[in-house]
Amino acid sequence: KxxxxxxxxxxxxxxxQQVTLSCSPISGHRSVSWYQQTPGQGLQFLFExxxxxxxxxxxxxxxxxxxxxxxxRSEMNVSTLELGDSALYLCASSLVKASGxxxxxxxxxxxxxxx
Amino acid sequence: xxxxTQPISMDSYEGQEVNITCSHNNIATNDYITWYQQFPxxxxxxxxxxxxTKVTNEVASLFIPADRKSSTLSLPRVxxxxxxxxxxxxxxxxxxxxxxxxxxxxxxxxx
Numbered sequence: 001k002x003x004x005x006x007x008x009x010x011x012x013x014x015x016x017q018q019v020t021l022s023c024s025p026i027s028g029h030r031s032v033s034w035y036q037q038t039p040g041q042g043l044q045f046l047f048e049x050x051x052x053x054x055x056x057x058x059x060x061x062x063x064x065x066x067x068x069x070x071x072x073r074s075e076m077n078v079s080t081l082e083l084g085d086s087a088l089y090l091c092a093s094s095l096v097k098a099s100g101x102x103x104x105x106x107x108x109x110x111x112x113x114x115x
Numbered sequence: 116x117x118x119x120t121q122p123i124s125m126d127s128y129e130g131q132e133v134n135i136t137c138s139h140n141n142i143a144t145n146d147y148i149t150w151y152q153q154f155p156x157x158x159x160x161x162x163x164x165x166x167x168t169k170v171t172n173e174v175a176s177l178f179i180p181a182d183r184k185s186s187t188l189s190l191p192r193v194x195x196x197x198x199x200x201x202x203x204x205x206x207x208x209x210x211x212x213x214x215x216x217x218x219x220x221x222x223x224x225x226x
Binding site: 004011012013033042043044045053056088090091092099100101102103105106107109111 | 146147149151156157158159160161164166202206207212213214215216217218219
């Protein structure tokens with residue numbers, strides 16, 4: 001099976017712009033989560049989508065939003081970019097096993113630089 | 116929400132066994148324990164997952180004592196390519212759950 005794919009891999013934007021990142025989960029996975037990773041704050045949870053509905057949300061401002069499509073692909077959007085939004089944005093898709101355990105599989109990430 | 120505590124960093128040498136312990140004192144009954152490995156500028160990679168006792172796969176073992184308040188990831192005979200950050204994640208499957216990865220343990224393997 002193909003892994004989680006994210007596009008674009010690298011992105012440079014300026015303050016005030018907006019950006020949309022895309023994630024394609026592993027086939028059959030219905031849950032997609034987004035994370036922001038920075039050297040200062042580490043790996044932080046943004047939100048999770050399951051069957052096109054946001055199921056969980058981390059502690060980020062409303063400038064960060066997302067959506068999931070019927071084919072489980074997901075996008076996240078950041079509006080009015082700030083310098084502090086420079087980070088590696090990671091997408092993970094997950095599958096709940098028969099045992100009930102859930103495992104996340106991460107994509108390679110999108111490196112966003114805000115100037 | 117089960118908070119996890121891991122050592123910030125560890126050093127080892129090629130060929131040695133490395134054990135990284137994670138404390139999770141308030142783990143809930145329906146929580147699983149999952150370990151991930153991350154290389155710079157890459158997404159975390161699943162290593163192993165368990166609920167209780169011992170789990171072993173082709174790359175690592177996971178030891179979980181009866182009280183489940185801690186877990187130990189064991190990497191046998193490490194190589195230079197095992198230099199990475201290792202995260203312990205504790206949480207249930209599905210539902211309302213905010214994954215908290217913490218800072219992880221930076222493992223450096225020396226020649």
